[in-house]
Amino acid sequence: MKRLDVTLGQDLRHPLEEYLRMDRIPHVWCPGCGIGTTLNAFLTAVKKSGIPRKDIAVVSGIGCSGRAAGYVKLDSFHTTHGRAIPFATGLKLANPKLTVVVFAGDGDLLAIGGNHLIHAARRNMDINIICINNFNYAMTGGQFSPTTPEKARLTTAPYGSYEHPFNVPFLVDSCGATYVARWTALHVRRLTNSILEALHHPGFSFIEVISSCPTVYARRNRLGTGLDLLKFYRDNSVIKNGANTRECDIRFQEQLIVGKFVDQEKPTYHDTMTEYLSQSVGKRYVPYQGPMQGKEEDGN
Numbered sequence: 001m002k003r004l005d006v007t008l009g010q011d012l013r014h015p016l017e018e019y020l021r022m023d024r025i026p027h028v029w030c031p032g033c034g035i036g037t038t039l040n041a042f043l044t045a046v047k048k049s050g051i052p053r054k055d056i057a058v059v060s061g062i063g064c065s066g067r068a069a070g071y072v073k074l075d076s077f078h079t080t081h082g083r084a085i086p087f088a089t090g091l092k093l094a095n096p097k098l099t100v101v102v103f104a105g106d107g108d109l110l111a112i113g114g115n116h117l118i119h120a121a122r123r124n125m126d127i128n129i130i131c132i133n134n135f136n137y138a139m140t141g142g143q144f145s146p147t148t149p150e151k152a153r154l155t156t157a158p159y160g161s162y163e164h165p166f167n168v169p170f171l172v173d174s175c176g177a178t179y180v181a182r183w184t185a186l187h188v189r190r191l192t193n194s195i196l197e198a199l200h201h202p203g204f205s206f207i208e209v210i211s212s213c214p215t216v217y218a219r220r221n222r223l224g225t226g227l228d229l230l231k232f233y234r235d236n237s238v239i240k241n242g243a244n245t246r247e248c249d250i251r252f253q254e255q256l257i258v259g260k261f262v263d264q265e266k267p268t269y270h271d272t273m274t275e276y277l278s279q280s281v282g283k284r285y286v287p288y289q290g291p292m293q294g295k296e297e298d299g300n
């Protein structure tokens with residue numbers, strides 16, 4: 001790759017080169033897709049967080065969103081569809097000092113992986129979820145998903161979906177998530193700040209990103225280009241930090257509530273387990289701190 005434009009004297013390196021596998025760029029995402037923007041927000045947040053690269057791991061599932069794991073210069077795992085959260089949970093339990101981030105789609109997290117999602121939130125597992133909600137199963141050609149708004153058309157809903165979609169912030173909030181936010185692919189600065197907060201938040205954090213999918217969702221619904229979708233987000237997003245998540249339902253092409261809805265402290269799964277076991281088995285319990293650091297007394 002050219003490093004310096006000799007005519008203009010400009011540095012042509014990508015500003016996130018340290019965090020991106022440049023040998024795999026250009027990526028597979030379509031022009032106007034919100035996934036690349038979200039990955040940019042995520043890596044910018046990682047850079048700002050000061051967390052060393054070796055201490056962060058990224059886990060993704062399958063689908064267009066799942067491809068993110070392959071582009072980051074961090075330990076990353078492209079796991080099976082719907083199983084990113086249990087994989088992330090295992091990583092976190094095996095090495096509690098790791099910051100573990102799940103990057104996955106609405107189909108992955110809320111359909112096939114829905115069961116894992118609610119239990120990780122209930123346990124306040126200390127992992128961070130970035131959910132690309134493009135309202136459909138994009139990579140497989142546009143089937144409707146649990147977040148598809150009523151009336152939206154997709155390949156498996158040719159006359160429009162008649163299922164009531166999940167209100168995602170309300171779902172994860174009611175299950176026990178301790179950090180919940182929603183932004184769109186237009187809100188790059190706010191999204192980056194939220195991801196940064198989530199990276200430092202102890203406990204289960206969930207950020208829903210309403211993400212443009214011009215190739216499948218927008219085309220099926222005649223919503224225009226990626227730019228048209230961003231204009232829609234600009235004109236129809238209402239920022240309501242602290243809003244009651246019950247009020248965050250999404251209706252087809254109507255006003256969108258975005259913001260940081262939940263930010264609270266509660267003991268994480270690891271904290272609770274450590275405290276409970278310390279009380280139960282007393283001195284014999286030494287909390288596991290990660291590979292080569294944990295040591296149990298009395299050989300137990």
Ligand SMILES: Cc1ncc(C[n+]2csc(CCOP(=O)(O)OP(=O)(O)O)c2C)c(N)n1
Pocket residue numbers: 062063064065066080081104105106107108109132134136137138139140145
């Ligand atoms: C166990 C399993 N079931 C189904 C599939 C097929 N599959 C691949 S991607 C995908 C949809 C992905 O949708 P989503 O998670 O919303 O991600 P997007 O492509 O929209 O980013 C499906 C069903 C699979 N790979 N594995």
Ligand code: SF4
Pocket residue numbers: 028029030032033034035064065134138139212213214215216217
């Ligand atoms: S199909 Fe949709 S979600 Fe997938 S890369 Fe293209 S625009 Fe993005």
